[in-house]
Amino acid sequence: MSPTPIQETGSRAPKSQQSLTIARSAGDEAIGGTVTASINGQEVKVPLGTTILAAAEKIGVRIPTLCHHPDLCVAGVCRVCVVEVEGQRTLQAACAFPITSPIKVLTHTRKVRQSRRHVIDLLLSEHYGECYACGRNNNCELQGLAKEYGVDFFRFGHPSKPKYEIDRSSYSVIRDNDKCVLCRRCVRTCIDLQEVGTIEVAGRSDKSYITTFKDKPLGDVVCINCGQCINRCPTGALRANDPTDEVWAAIDDPKKHVVIQTAPSPRAAIGECFGLEPGAPLTYELNTALRMCGFDRIFDTNFTADLTIIEEGTELILRLYKALVGKDANIALPQFTSCSPGWVKYLEHFYAEYIPNLSSAKSPQQMFGAVIKTYYAEKHGIDPKDIITVALMPCSAKKFECNRSEMDDSGYKDVDYGLTTRELAKMISEAGLELPKLPKSDFDAPFGTATGSGVIFGATGGVMEAALRTVIELVTGTKVESLFEKANIIPVRGFEGVKYVELPINEVGPVPDILKHLVPDWNWLKGATLKVAVAHGTANAKKVMEDIKAGGKFSECHFIEFMGCPGGCIGGGGQPIPTSPEIRSARAKAIYAEDAAYEVRKSHENPDVLTIYNEFLTDGPCGHKSHKLLHTHYVPRGKYIE
Numbered sequence: 001m002s003p004t005p006i007q008e009t010g011s012r013a014p015k016s017q018q019s020l021t022i023a024r025s026a027g028d029e030a031i032g033g034t035v036t037a038s039i040n041g042q043e044v045k046v047p048l049g050t051t052i053l054a055a056a057e058k059i060g061v062r063i064p065t066l067c068h069h070p071d072l073c074v075a076g077v078c079r080v081c082v083v084e085v086e087g088q089r090t091l092q093a094a095c096a097f098p099i100t101s102p103i104k105v106l107t108h109t110r111k112v113r114q115s116r117r118h119v120i121d122l123l124l125s126e127h128y129g130e131c132y133a134c135g136r137n138n139n140c141e142l143q144g145l146a147k148e149y150g151v152d153f154f155r156f157g158h159p160s161k162p163k164y165e166i167d168r169s170s171y172s173v174i175r176d177n178d179k180c181v182l183c184r185r186c187v188r189t190c191i192d193l194q195e196v197g198t199i200e201v202a203g204r205s206d207k208s209y210i211t212t213f214k215d216k217p218l219g220d221v222v223c224i225n226c227g228q229c230i231n232r233c234p235t236g237a238l239r240a241n242d243p244t245d246e247v248w249a250a251i252d253d254p255k256k257h258v259v260i261q262t263a264p265s266p267r268a269a270i271g272e273c274f275g276l277e278p279g280a281p282l283t284y285e286l287n288t289a290l291r292m293c294g295f296d297r298i299f300d301t302n303f304t305a306d307l308t309i310i311e312e313g314t315e316l317i318l319r320l321y322k323a324l325v326g327k328d329a330n331i332a333l334p335q336f337t338s339c340s341p342g343w344v345k346y347l348e349h350f351y352a353e354y355i356p357n358l359s360s361a362k363s364p365q366q367m368f369g370a371v372i373k374t375y376y377a378e379k380h381g382i383d384p385k386d387i388i389t390v391a392l393m394p395c396s397a398k399k400f401e402c403n404r405s406e407m408d409d410s411g412y413k414d415v416d417y418g419l420t421t422r423e424l425a426k427m428i429s430e431a432g433l434e435l436p437k438l439p440k441s442d443f444d445a446p447f448g449t450a451t452g453s454g455v456i457f458g459a460t461g462g463v464m465e466a467a468l469r470t471v472i473e474l475v476t477g478t479k480v481e482s483l484f485e486k487a488n489i490i491p492v493r494g495f496e497g498v499k500y501v502e503l504p505i506n507e508v509g510p511v512p513d514i515l516k517h518l519v520p521d522w523n524w525l526k527g528a529t530l531k532v533a534v535a536h537g538t539a540n541a542k543k544v545m546e547d548i549k550a551g552g553k554f555s556e557c558h559f560i561e562f563m564g565c566p567g568g569c570i571g572g573g574g575q576p577i578p579t580s581p582e583i584r585s586a587r588a589k590a591i592y593a594e595d596a597a598y599e600v601r602k603s604h605e606n607p608d609v610l611t612i613y614n615e616f617l618t619d620g621p622c623g624h625k626s627h628k629l630l631h632t633h634y635v636p637r638g639k640y641i642e
Contacts, residue, residue, distance in 0.1 A: 038104040052083060052094040052105055063107055064116065064145055066123075067183035068095040069232050070580045071566065073192050078183050079119050080145065083107045091115055113149070120145050121155040127235070128159035128178035134236040139577060141234035142181055164209075169219030171403045172241055172396040172573075173227060180210055180237040186229035193566065195539040196346065198223045210237075222349045224538065226342035226564045227396030227420075227573015240396045240574055243417045244427050250388040250416075251294040258388045259297040259376075260290055261304075261368045261447075265394035265458035265569040266421035268590035272576040272583075273425035274435050279586030281594055284440035291441065293431045299447040301391070302454025304364040304371065306603035307612070308339060309453060309466050310514075311630055312361040314621035316471070316559055318518060325524045332356035334533075334548075334557040337463050338632075339363040341401035342564025342573075346538045351545050360631040364457065365391045365398055366407055368447075369414030370629040375616045379446070384410060390417045392424050394458070394572030397564060409629050420574025449608040452487075452594070452601030459588040460536035460568035461492040461499065464561040468492070468503070468532070470604045475522050477509015480602070487601055492532070493592075495567060495581070497540040500553065503530040514604075514613065517620055531557045537566040 033048040037055050046055045051074075056063050067078035076096030083094045086104040091112065094105075106112065123142060131137050164177035182201070187210065190199050198221055202211045212221045230238045250256045262283075271280040290298045316335050323331040338344055338359040347354060362370070368391070373384040391398060395418075401407065402415035419427075428435050442448055453469055456462030468489050472480045480487045491501045508522035533554055535544045541562050547554045554560065565571045567584035570591065595601060603609065617626045 035099050036102050037099050038102075040105070040107055046099060048100060049098045052085075052092070052097045052099060052103075053081060055099060056094065056105075056107060061107055063094045064148065065095055066141055066145065066181065066234055067185060069185055069188075071193060071232065072185060072188045075184050075188060078123075078181070080116055082112060082115050082119075084109055084112055116145075117149045117151070118155075120149055120151055123181050124151065124154055125156035125158060127181065128162050129176070129236070134179070135239045135242070136236040136577075140236060143235075167217050167219075168241070169217035170223065170225065170241065171219070171400040172225035173218055173223070173230060174239050174241050175210075175218055176237055176239070177209055178237075179235045181235055182208055182210070183234055184210075185232040185234065186210060186238060189228045189232045193539060194224075194226060194228055194537060195542050196222065196224055196226075199229065224342045224345040224349065224564060225397035225400040225573075226538070228565060228571075230396065230573050231571075231575065231577055231579045240420050240423065241399055242423050243399075244419065244423050247388075247390055247417050247419065247427070250390075255386060256388050257296050257382050257386055258294070258390065259299060259372055260295045260390040260392060260419075261299045261301045261365070262286060262290075262392040263301040263365070263394060263458065263569065264305075264455045264591055264594070265572060265575065265587065266392050266424065268458065268570065268587045268594070269394065269575050270421050270425055271436060273422065273429075276436055277586070278583040279590040280436075281590045282435055283594070284442065285435055285438045287443060288438045288441045289428045289431075289433050289435050292433055292438075293427060295390070297444045299368065299372075300443045300450045300454070301364050301368060302450030302457070303447040303606070303608055304367040305454035305457045305466070306451055306606040306609045307367055307371075307630070308361055308364050308457075309463075309470050309603035310609060310613075310621050311367075311626060312337070312359045313467050313471050313474075314515065314518065315359055315361060315631075316467075317475075317515070318622060320558060321519050321524065324528075334531075334554070334560050335359055337559075337561045337563075339457070339463060340397075340562060340564045340569075341395070342397040343538065343541060343562040345397065345400070346541060346564060347545075347562075350542070351549075354545065354548070360627075362407075362630055362632055363398075363401065364454075365393060365418070366401065366414055367630045369402070369407070369416075370410045371447075371612070373410035373412050373414060374629060375612060376446070384412050387412075388417070389415050390419060391415050392419050392421070394421055394569045394575045395565070396420060396573035398574075406632060421572075421576055422574060425576070446608055446611070449606060450598075451603055451606050452596065452598035453603045454606075455591055455595045455598065458569045458591045459493070460495065460563050460570075461534045461561065462568065462591070463563075464492045464532055464534050464559070465489045466603055467559065467561075469602045471530075472503070473602065474512055474515065474604060475505065475509070475525055476507055478507065486596070488592075488596075492534050492561075495536075495585070495588075497535065497537065498544055499534040500557075501532050503532070504528075505530060512604075514610075514620055518622070530559070533557050533560045535560065536563040536568050536571075538564055 044059045066080040067075045074096045076093040081094040082091035084106040085092045162178045167175040267283040268281050271282050322328045336357045369389045377384045398418040407414050453466035508526045535541050570587040571584045
């Protein structure tokens with residue numbers, strides 16, 4: 001592993017981090033800015049300013065950590081990573097000590113081991129709860145450290161009763177401060193990585209605790225439900241609001257018809273819960289597991305991802321037509337994607353004046369719920385009140401989304417339960433199934449046909465790429481493969497925080513039948529340049545929104561994809577723990593590999609999508625019926641109307 005420089009994750013990076021970054025840049029390798037360190041007698045040459053922890057990783061020496069996380073800025077608060085540095089009077093935190101001159105380091109002396117053991121003992125003395133009843137049992141970093149350092153009794157005592165009430169106010173996130181070790185990962189995640197600032201540290205010394213504004217419940221403060229804090233919490237202090245008992249009850253009820261839709265990102269990650277390396281897709285083994293668990297039908301969320309592209313793409317075309325041809329100055333551009341509920345809530349809280357820019361198209365999850373309880377129920381003669389819709393999602397914010405009061409256009413609650421990847425893995429294990437060893441099976445009709453465009457929704461840039469594959473072909477009449485090799489629109493891919501692309505429209509083709517009722521021709525687009533952008537993580541979304549407010553280049557865009565989580569859905573708050581840039585990259589590779597294997601890779605070529613327009617949404621994309629079921633209308637200040 002290459003040395004990891006201390007990285008900024010937000011505009012509020014600590015001053016210590018900023019100074020280390022400056023020291024690093026001042027010692028550019030190109031002008032000889034390297035330094036040699038001796039770690040346990042082994043020499044290693046690293047760039048100036050590299051931490052002891054990163055230098056040790058480079059030569060395969062493991063130093064335990066608790067407050068450190070590869071996604072976050074330096075904190076150095078837990079002291080689990082202490083080491084001996086020759087010439088230093090006290091032990092030093094390896095995660096926060098920059099190497100600026102030759103040093104000698106010892107990482108596992110008796111003094112170091114005893115100090116780490118005492119730190120762990122002190123943490124356990126404040127840690128209330130039974131490990132067996134904790135959702136992080138066997139995947140808890142504090143538990144792992146206790147085992148590693150031979151903790152076999154509570155040296156400094158152990159709480160006999162809880163100190164805090166468990167906060168269950170949020171649809172998405174549950175907080176249990178009695179399990180908190182004050183590593184501040186959640187705080188740094190919320191403030192630096194996401195730039196939301198919902199949680200912070202209050203009090204000092206042994207009176208410190210993690211809290212929200214005025215100690216209000218999490219459900220009553222500005223939280224976007226993204227769950228990124230959960231993914232970086234080392235213990236069970238933060239967890240998702242788990243509905244698996246209710247889902248099991250529905251499965252066991254013979255009167256209920258229980259269907260589940262599965263999103264692409266969980267299928268590329270759930271193997272991690274069963275010991276596989278990140279990036280091992282188990283899409284079709286998962287279908288078998290779900291049938292064996294008792295679900296009546298297993299559908300592919302990629303179907304409604306394709307449906308989303310048709311509806312959202314059509315909406316964009318209509319906005320452009322009204323603005324450019326109709327000269328309507330009230331049309332809100334750029335159009336923002338709306339399939340990430342964390343991003344939608346972020347916009348509602350921080351940039352409510354731009355709510356009209358959101359696409360009115362619902363997310364694929366919510367479109368599916370509406371279609372299941374109308375079209376599917378009618379087609380199969382099932383009373384919608386007896387249908388339970390479950391969504392397997394990589395996202396804790398999807399739990400909030402399906403519980404929004406306006407998500408009932410089917411006449412019922414469109415999606416009844418949202419399950420995270422972790423929660424479904426638990427259900428599969430509870431059913432006695434070893435997921436990777438199961439045979440493969442396909443999705444059920446009529447929503448088992450999807451395209452590669454639906455699959456790539458799971459990675460940042462995927463929604464934009466899927467939209468461009470369709471819009472380019474519908475407008476120009478030219479196969480997208482003639483512009484981008486194998487239809488892979490590489491400029492919108494990757495983990496760069498914000499991406500910007502310009503696509504000139506030099507030629508136009510005939511208007512396809514599905515859109516003839518909306519626009520007469522494409523001549524008004526000939527010679528135009530389509531400007532698009534992609535941002536992932538709300539810290540990057542903030543950069544784009546501030547640029548738009550200032551009238552910068554992003555204000556000239558026509559379409560912008562926003563995802564609330566780093567990396568997009570593959571880095572969602574419901575994905576397996578741990579997470580890191582390398583893990584998210586491996587999941588993304590699995591998604592793009594699955595896309596490449598599809599015979600049909602464009603949303604507008606999905607035969608099941610075309611069928612639903614022929615049979616059910618007969619007035620076409622953005623027609624009256626699709627608007628009622630598949631779109632949500634916004635009014636100022638984040639409220640909704642029919």
